Amino acid sequence: MKTYKQLLIILFLLSIPVIAQRHxxxxxxxxxxxxxxxxTTELSLTSDEAARFWPVYNVFDDKQFEIRHLKMRSFKxxxxxxxxxKMNDKEAASLLAEMESSEDELYQIRKKFISSIKGILPPIKIIKLKKAEIDFNRKLLQQYRDKGQNK
Structure with a gap:
């Protein structure tokens, strides 16, 4: 009976990360x-523009996410x-070089992305895209701040 309870507790504890990941x-x-x-709303994308734009954007966004969240997490x-x-100058210089490399990689994928959407969107919508991304991130951050203050 004691082994059964222990097994239930172990199974419960092992399921917590799965539930957290799903959430x-x-x-x-x-x-x-x-x-x-x-x-889509901010850029007033037509259905044709949206159909051609979103697959390209999603690939770009995934690469950007990978660099920002996976590599930057290791820097953090x-x-x-x-x-x-405990870090010495040699280790600090190495870390700085890695950080610069990641920043350069982010710049290069953004540059490639913009080049690839020039045939999909007019220049004004590409500029509006950058503004929309900034506005969305600000709005999201503000919602998290507001949510944190209401607790």
Whole structure:
């Protein structure tokens, strides 16, 4: 009987990360849907433009996410107070070079993305896209701030 209870507890504890991941995935999908709706509205995309634009944008956004969240997360870990206090100049120079490389990679994929959508959207909508991305991120951040203050 004791083994059965232990097994139930272990199964419960193992299921927590799965539930948390599912919740996180649902939030990410909801945010992505809101972003698509927001950008489509702000750019006044026609159905033809949207059909050609979104596949290209999604590939770009996924690459950008990968760089920002996966690589930058490793930088954040390396820049903890504990790690920084132990870091020597050689390690710091190496980390700085990695960070510069990631920033350059972000710049290059954005440049390639803009080049690839020039045949899909007129220049004014490309400019509006940048503004819409900034506005969406600000709006999202403000909602999180407001939600945090209401707790």
């Amino acid at each position: 996180s995935d649902e939030k990410s999908e909801k945010i992505k849907a809101l972003k698509i709706s927001f950008i 870990d390396k820049m903890s107070d504990e790690n920084l206090s």
